[in-house]
Amino acid sequence: MTSNSQKATLKDTIGLPTIASAGGLVYNDSHHILLMFKRGKWDMPKGRIEEDQAVEITALREVNEETGLNIDKLEITGKLVSTWHTTRHGNTKYLKKTHWFLMKYSGDDDETDPQVEEGIIECRWVHLSDLPEYRELLTARVNYVVDFWHQNLAYTPRK
Numbered sequence: 001m002t003s004n005s006q007k008a009t010l011k012d013t014i015g016l017p018t019i020a021s022a023g024g025l026v027y028n029d030s031h032h033i034l035l036m037f038k039r040g041k042w043d044m045p046k047g048r049i050e051e052d053q054a055v056e057i058t059a060l061r062e063v064n065e066e067t068g069l070n071i072d073k074l075e076i077t078g079k080l081v082s083t084w085h086t087t088r089h090g091n092t093k094y095l096k097k098t099h100w101f102l103m104k105y106s107g108d109d110d111e112t113d114p115q116v117e118e119g120i121i122e123c124r125w126v127h128l129s130d131l132p133e134y135r136e137l138l139t140a141r142v143n144y145v146v147d148f149w150h151q152n153l154a155y156t157p158r159k
Helices: 010-014 055-067 128-133 140-152
Strands: 018-028 032-038 041-043 046-048 074-089 092-105 120-127
Touching: 018 055, 018 074, 018 140, 032 055, 032 128, 046 055, 055 074, 055 092, 055 120, 074 140, 092 140, 120 128
Parallel strands: 018 092
Antiparallel strands: 018 032, 018 046, 032 041, 032 120, 074 092
16 A cells, blocks of 8 residues: 555556566668567567666567677667566466667568567568558557657658
8 A cells, every 4th residue: 555645656566576678669761660470479679678778778689689680780769668568487477577678670571580489480671651551460569669769750851
């Protein structure tokens, strides 16, 4: 319980242990964003933050590991939003917070190598005009992140 002077947080309300992860919405020069197919859904690369590792470094590392994109061609161009979802590891259920970053990839569409051992069977670059075809199979959190980016940042003037 919280007193009137304290607001309950999501963590307090759900009552589960928490873990943190970081990932990226990756775009390229062809105005494509990268999606990966995992467990019957289109998702974006993300993973658990290792102890003493910066959130941004985790996001870059996870994009590299899960998609095979060359980390030297990836650049974080901004912070997007954070999402929350529940996940299970072994017999323990967790509340997972994912920090999402916008990343530019300076390479070609065919430079992916999905991390099959993590259940990723395909990485695909998708043009914004084709995105509606993927919406039904996007995870809810990825839909949220893509919508945030599309509505707020996708068409900002370039400096």
